[in-house]
Amino acid sequence: MKNNLSLRTVEVTRYIVPLREGGSLPALAEADDGFSYVLKFRGAGHGTKMLVSELLGGAIAKLLGLQIPELVFARLGEEFGRTEGDEEIQDLLKASEGLNLGLHFLSGALAYDPTMKVDPLLASKIVWLDAFTTNIDRTANNTNLLWWHRELWVIDNGASFYFHHSWSDFERHALNPFPHIKDHVLLSQATMLEEADRLAREILTEERLRAVTDLIPDEWLNWRHTEESPAEIREVYYRFLLTRLHHSEQFLKSARDARG
Numbered sequence: 001m002k003n004n005l006s007l008r009t010v011e012v013t014r015y016i017v018p019l020r021e022g023g024s025l026p027a028l029a030e031a032d033d034g035f036s037y038v039l040k041f042r043g044a045g046h047g048t049k050m051l052v053s054e055l056l057g058g059a060i061a062k063l064l065g066l067q068i069p070e071l072v073f074a075r076l077g078e079e080f081g082r083t084e085g086d087e088e089i090q091d092l093l094k095a096s097e098g099l100n101l102g103l104h105f106l107s108g109a110l111a112y113d114p115t116m117k118v119d120p121l122l123a124s125k126i127v128w129l130d131a132f133t134t135n136i137d138r139t140a141n142n143t144n145l146l147w148w149h150r151e152l153w154v155i156d157n158g159a160s161f162y163f164h165h166s167w168s169d170f171e172r173h174a175l176n177p178f179p180h181i182k183d184h185v186l187l188s189q190a191t192m193l194e195e196a197d198r199l200a201r202e203i204l205t206e207e208r209l210r211a212v213t214d215l216i217p218d219e220w221l222n223w224r225h226t227e228e229s230p231a232e233i234r235e236v237y238y239r240f241l242l243t244r245l246h247h248s249e250q251f252l253k254s255a256r257d258a259r260g
Contacts, residue, residue: 037102043095048220057157074102112145123189124196131251133160174243182258
C-alpha cells in the first residue's frame with residue numbers, strides 16, 4: 001500500500017449555503033477546481049483543533065481502505081465573505097481567513113439508516129477506527145455515515161482526539177479504553193474486531209503514522225495555550241497514535257465487553 005496521503009490545495013470561490021446540522025457551521029462551497037466541498041472552518045467552535053481531528057481521522061480512514069470523501073486544504077482569501085448578508089456567517093468567514101479543510105461533496109448521498117446491514121469486516125474496521133481515534137460521534141442519533149454509489153462512506157471525524165482540548169498527559173489519554181464505544185452505531189455488526197485489529201496493525205506502521213501527522217499545517221498549530229512549537233505538537237499526536245496502536249487490546253476489550 002502506498003502512502004498517498006498528500007492533499008491538494010484549492011481556493012474557495014463561492015459560499016453556497018450553510019449546513020446547519022452541526023454547531024461548527026460547516027457550509028457547502030465551490031472552489032477554483034470547479035468542484036463543491038463541505039467546508040470546515042478554522043474560525044468555528046473548537047477552531048483548528050477540529051480541523052486537525054478531521055484531517056488525522058480522515059487520513060487514517062483512507063489508509064485503512066475505508067471510503068472517505070477526498071480531503072483538500074481550502075484557502076479563504078482576505079476579501080472572501082465581505083458581501084455575505086448574514087452577520088454570523090460573515091464573522092465566521094472573516095475568522096477563517098487562511099487554510100481550512102474541505103471534503104468533496106457527495107451529491108445525492110443518503111444518510112446511513114442504522115437498520116441497514118453492513119459487511120461485518122467493514123463494520124469492524126469502522127468501529128476500530130473510531131475507538132483508535134477516540135471518536136465519540138458516530139452513534140445511532142448521528143451516524144456520520146453516508147450511502148453513495150452503493151458503498152458506505154465515512155464522514156465527519158471532527159469529534160476525534162478529544163484529548164487535545166485539555167492538552168495534558170497524552171500518555172494517560174492514549175491508554176484510554178474508550179468506553180464510549182458502547183454507543184457506536186455499527187458495534188452490533190462488528191463481529192470481526194480481531195481481524196480488523198490485525199489488519200490495522202499491519203497497515204499503520206510507524207512510517208505511515210508519521211506521514212499522517214506530518215500532514216498537519218503549521219498554521220493550524222499556533223496555539224495560544226501552549227509554548228510548544230508546531231513540530232513539538234505534531235510529535236505529541238504521533239506519540240499518542242503510536243502508543244494507542246501498541247495498546248489496542250485495551251479498546252478492543254471495551255468493544256468486546258460492550259458487544260457481550
